[in-house]
Amino acid sequence: MRGTFSALRRASILLEAERSRFDLIVTGGGITGAGIALDATVRGLKVLVLDMQDFASGTSSRSTKLIHGGLRYLKQLELKLVAEVGQEREIVHRNAPHLTKPEHMLLPIVKNGSLGKFSSRIGMWMYEWLAGVKKEEWHKVLNRKQTIAAEPLLKQEGLLGGILFYEYRTDDARLTIEVMKEAVERGAKAISYMKVQAFTYKDEKINGLVAEDQLSGKQYTFKADYFVNATGPWVDDLDDLDMKHGAHKLHITKGVHIVVDGKKLPLKQSAYFDTFDKRMIFVIPREGKTYIGTTDTFYKGELSHPKITAEDKAYLLKCVNEFFPGNRLTEEDIESGWAGLRPLVNKPGKGPSEISRKDEMFVSSSGLITIAGGKLTGYRKMAERVVDVVARKMREEKSSKLPPCTTAEIPLAGGKLNGAVDFPVFLKENLIKAAALGIEKSEAKILVYRYGSNIDVILNRIKELQHQQQSIPPIIQAQLEYCMNQEMCLTPSDFFIRRTGALFFNVKLVKTYKDKVFDFMKNYLNWDNGLDEKYKADLETALQEVA
Ligand code: FAD
Numbered sequence: 051m052r053g054t055f056s057a058l059r060r061a062s063i064l065l066e067a068e069r070s071r072f073d074l075i076v077t078g079g080g081i082t083g084a085g086i087a088l089d090a091t092v093r094g095l096k097v098l099v100l101d102m103q104d105f106a107s108g109t110s111s112r113s114t115k116l117i118h119g120g121l122r123y124l125k126q127l128e129l130k131l132v133a134e135v136g137q138e139r140e141i142v143h144r145n146a147p148h149l150t151k152p153e154h155m156l157l158p159i160v161k162n163g164s165l166g167k168f169s170s171r172i173g174m175w176m177y178e179w180l181a182g183v184k185k186e187e188w189h190k191v192l193n194r195k196q197t198i199a200a201e202p203l204l205k206q207e208g209l210l211g212g213i214l215f216y217e218y219r220t221d222d223a224r225l226t227i228e229v230m231k232e233a234v235e236r237g238a239k240a241i242s243y244m245k246v247q248a249f250t251y252k253d254e255k256i257n258g259l260v261a262e263d264q265l266s267g268k269q270y271t272f273k274a275d276y277f278v279n280a281t282g283p284w285v286d287d288l289d290d291l292d293m294k295h296g297a298h299k300l301h302i303t304k305g306v307h308i309v310v311d312g313k314k315l316p317l318k319q320s321a322y323f324d325t326f327d328k329r330m331i332f333v334i335p336r337e338g339k340t341y342i343g344t345t346d347t348f349y350k351g352e353l354s355h356p357k358i359t360a361e362d363k364a365y366l367l368k369c370v371n372e373f374f375p376g377n378r379l380t381e382e383d384i385e386s387g388w389a390g391l392r393p394l395v396n397k398p399g400k401g402p403s404e405i406s407r408k409d410e411m412f413v414s415s416s417g418l419i420t421i422a423g424g425k426l427t428g429y430r431k432m433a434e435r436v437v438d439v440v441a442r443k444m445r446e447e448k449s450s451k452l453p454p455c456t457t458a459e460i461p462l463a464g465g466k467l468n469g470a471v472d473f474p475v476f477l478k479e480n481l482i483k484a485a486a487l488g489i490e491k492s493e494a495k496i497l498v499y500r501y502g503s504n505i506d507v508i509l510n511r512i513k514e515l516q517h518q519q520q521s522i523p524p525i526i527q528a529q530l531e532y533c534m535n536q537e538m539c540l541t542p543s544d545f546f547i548r549r550t551g552a553l554f555f556n557v558k559l560v561k562t563y564k565d566k567v568f569d570f571m572k573n574y575l576n577w578d579n580g581l582d583e584k585y586k587a588d589l590e591t592a593l594q595e596v597a
Contacts, residue, residue: 053535053536054234054235055230055231055234055235055240055536055537055538056534056535056536056538057534057535057538057539057540057575058534058535058575060241060538060540063239063241064241064244064263064270066239067098067239067241067270067272068270068271068272070096070098070239070273071096071273071274071275072095072096072097072098072239072272072273072274072275073090073095073096073097073274073275073276073440074086074090074095074096074097074098074274074275074276074277074278074440075097075098075099075100075259075272075274075276075277075278076090076097076098076099076100076278076280077099077100077101077246077259077277077278077279077280077281077288078099078100078101078108078278078279078280078281078282078284078288079099079100079101079105079106079226079230079240079242080101080105080106080107080108080109080110080226080280080281080282081106081110081222081225081226081229081426081429082110082280082282082421082424082429082432082433083099083101083278083280083281084099084105084106084226084227084229084230084233084240084429085229085429085430085432085433085457086278086280086421086432086433086436086437087099087229087230087233087238087240088229088230088232088233088236088238088433088457088460089430089433089434089436089437089455089457090238090433090437090440091233091236091237091238092236092455092456092457092460093437093441093452093453093454093455093456094452094453095437095440095452096237097233097237097238097239098238098239098240098241098272098274099230099233099238099239099240099241100240100241100244100245100246100259100261100272101240101241101242101243101244102243102244102245102246102264103242103243103264103354104242104243104540104541104543104544104547104548105226105227105230105240105242105538105548106222106223106226106227106548107354107547107548108281108282108283108284108353108354108391109282109283109390109391109392109393110222110223110225110226110282110426111222111223111226111388111390111547111548112222112305112356112388112389112390112391113222113305113390113426114305114307114332114334114343114344115219115220115221115222115334115336116217116218116219116220116332116334116427117138117139117142117143117150117217117218117219117220117426117427118135118139118217118218118425118427119132119135119136119139119177119181119183119215119216119217119218120132120133120134120135120136120139120177120180120181120427121173121174121177121215122330123135124173124176124177124180128408129180131408131428132177132180132181133180133181133182134428134431135181135425135427135428136177136180136181136182136183137181137182138427138428138430138431139181139218139427140182140184141430141458142218142220142225142427142430143218144461144469145457145458145460145461145462145465146225146228146461146462146464146465146502147465147467147469147472147473147502148464148465148467148473148498148499148500148501148502148503149220149221149224149225149228149462149464149465149499149502150218150219150220151218151219151220151499152187152216152217152218153216153217153218153219153319153320154214154215154216154319154320155214155215155216155217155319155320155321155322155332156197156200156201156212156213156214156319156320156321156322157170157212157213157214157215157321157322157323158197158201158204158209158211158212158321158323158324158373159197159209159210159211159212159213160205160208160209160210160323160324161208161209161210162208163208163324164324164328164330165324167210167211170213171191171213174189174213174215183216187215187216189213189214189215189216190213190214190215191211191212191213192211192212192213192214193211194209194210194211196211196212197209197211197212200212200214200318200319201317201318201319201321202318203315203316203317203374203376203377204321204373204374205372205373205374205375214319217320217322219320219334219336220426221499221500221551222426223547223548223549223551224500224548224549224551225426225462226548227537227548227549228462228463228464228465228502229429229462231462231463231464231536231537232460232462232463235463240538242538242540242544243263243264243265243540244261244262244263244264244270245261245262245264246259246260246261246288246291247260247261247262247269247291248260248291249277249291249292249293249416249418250271251293251416254293254294254415254416255416255417256277256292256416256417256418257273257274257275258271258272258273258274259271259272259277265540265581275444276417276419276440276443276444277417277418277419278418278419278420278421278436278440279418279419279420279421280421280436282391282393283300283302283353283391283392283393284353285299285300285393285420285421285422286298286299286300287353288420289412289414289418289420292414292416292418293416294414294415294416294418295414295418296412296414299395299410299412299420299422300393300394300395300422301348301394301395302348302349302350302353302391302392302393302394303346303347303348303349303391303392303394304345304346304347304348304349304356304362304389304390304391304392305343305344305345305346305389305390305391305392306343306344306345306358306362306363306366306387306388306389306390307341307342307343307344307366307387307388307389307390308341308342308343308358308362308363308366308367308384308386308387309339309340309341309342309384309385309386309387309554309555310339310340310341310342310379310383310384310385311338311339311340311383311385312335312338312339312340314340314377314379314383315333315340315342315370315374315377315379316335316340317333317335317340317374319335320332320333320334320335321333321373323373325369325372326368326369326372329346331343331344331366331369331370332344333370333373333374336555337492337496337555337556338492338555339385339386339555341387341554342366342369342370343366344390345362345365345366346392347362349391353391355591355595356389356390356391357389357595358387358388358389358595358596360381362389363381363384363387364381367379367380367381385557386553386554386555386557386596387554387596388554388596393422393423394423395408395409395410395422395423408423408424409421409422409423409424409425409428409432409435410422410423411435411436411439413439417443419436419439419440421435421436430457430458433455433457434455434457437452437455438455440452463502463504464501464502464503464504465502465503466502466503467502467503476498476503477495477498480494480498480505480509481494481495481498483509484497484498484509487509487512487513487516488516489512489525493525497509497525497529500550501532504532504536507532507536508528508529508532509528511524511527511528511531511532512524512525512528515527515528521566521569521570522563522566522567522570523563526559526563526567527570529545529549529550530545530567530570530571531574533545533549533550534571534574534575537549540575541571541585541588541589542564542567542568542571542585542586542588542589543585543588543589543592545567545571546560546564546567546589546592547592553592553593553596554596557593557596560589560593561593564589564593568582568585568586568589571585
């Protein structure tokens with residue numbers, strides 16, 4: 051079943067895009083670019099998105115994977131930001147209930163910690179009020195004994211009590227893909243592995259861009275009226291291509307997460323705790339693993355493959371071992387991890403953790419609209435602001451009027467479930483269907499959360515494949531076919547990293563099936579010679595990077 055976003059259709063999408071004239075071209079297919087594409091398409095614009103790698107390859111697959119309520123911004127007194135991300139969290143949950151799972155997080159209160167018992171309670175009330183947290187998710191204050199019962203592995207020395215609150219867990223890369231899929235289903239065109247290298251001009255205004263296909267080496271020119279730079283950490287690089295470029299806007303900081311087996315640190319829920327150097331760190335159980343992060347250090351280096359250094363690992367291990375001393379983790383326990391780059395708007399003189407996470411927009415005199423900074427959580431609101439700027443320009447320059455943003459009411463691909471209320475019932479029904487196919491409950495849960503309302507396609511295909519002789523287990527092949535046919539999955543790395551997250555949370559599976567997946571994709575997508583070697587090398591590099 052080949053969909054509009056099928057990897058098998060890439061060549062024809064490319065040809066069609068080259069022949070078309072767009073209203074808007076967005077460079078950058080992370081969450082920011084995907085959000086803008088969806089908003090603009092819904093408002094009636096003809097949109098093209100280009101990314102030089104796979105969608106979500108940048109920061110949008112390398113975050114802490116939380117749809118935040120914005121608690122940490124309260125400490126920096128960014129009240130407007132707290133309110134906005136809190137409200138946005140609810141909207142994302144409604145429109146993609148499969149990708150936003152409310153989960154308890156424990157905030158231990160310790161002697162001489164950065165949060166006192168009293169100040170953290172006041173902070174929590176303020177946060178819940180500003181963020182509009184629903185009553186059933188209001189925080190609970192725990193005394194010392196209750197805190198130890200909630201998390202027996204915590205260091206008890208100096209422990210005063212704790213606060214239990216809700217954070218929403220997500221899959222950042224899949225959220226990006228689902229937003230992009232929704233935009234494409236509604237008419238946008240999105241092409242990955244297409245690197246923007248130059249702009250073309252008429253009367254000193256951008257009227258097109260030249261991009262190089264990273265798979266064939268061919269150059270293409272695409273034409274449009276408006277142009278957005280949503281390239282995250284690469285914002286300054288793209289801006290440099292514009293003849294009217296401004297001063298550099300970004301500070302880049304690196305954030306590392308490490309993953310260990312869940313049995314090595316079997317927490318009862320996630321925790322958010324003080325570090326020895328007065329920062330805060332998350333420890334989050336997920337899919338049988340536990341991940342720990344993040345670091346926050348200024349970064350100057352190659353942007354596509356930031357590395358996890360020995361110091362990053364040592365720092366995170368020191369933090370976690372101090373808080374959970376009974377379960378001393380060592381470097382050998384680290385199974386995987388990732389390093390992401392925060393594109394933060396430049397504020398000279400501030401430390402890495404002090405720079406605001408707020409987004410900012412810049413418009414060059416040649417017309418390039420650049421959006422920098424921001425959060426995964428606030429992607430929809432950022433998109434609204436960008437498309438409002440496009441709307442204003444259209445009104446001024448062409449007297450044409452765009453309707454206002456309506457994406458708050460639009461469920462994402464995979465989120466067509468009649469809102470978050472119905473999700474528990476939907477989950478239950480699908481766990482029963484999966485059990486009938488012999489799929490273990492833990493695995494079935496992962497599938498339902500991963501594909502949401504598209505789970506039927508996966509389960510039906512698993513059923514068909516169970517009657518055939520396969521070299522790959524049906525559960526993997528069904529997902530692989532789906533991702534190639536419906537989610538522009540072009541390479542084994544796209545599949546193992548951005549479509550399934552297996553490189554982070556099931557590295558053993560990647561090692562076991564990488565060659566078979568490689569052969570299957572090669573036959574299915576008819577790779578030209580040369581690409582096989584590149585794809586093989588890409589996945590091996592990714593495996594080395596997480597080791
Ligand atoms: P990116 O995802 O980096 O996308 C930019 C894209 O532009 C890339 O895919 C790149 O390939 C493409 N590109 C660049 N140059 C070109 C070119 N010349 N041509 C074509 N394409 C190009 N936010 C939250 O809400 N919750 C969290 O838990 C959270 N945790 C975080 C933890 C860490 C460690 C970090 C680093 C960030 C975290 N964030 C979190 C923030 C969030 O992840 C980012 O704000 C968001 O992912 C940025 O998305 P983006 O689309 O702007 O950038």
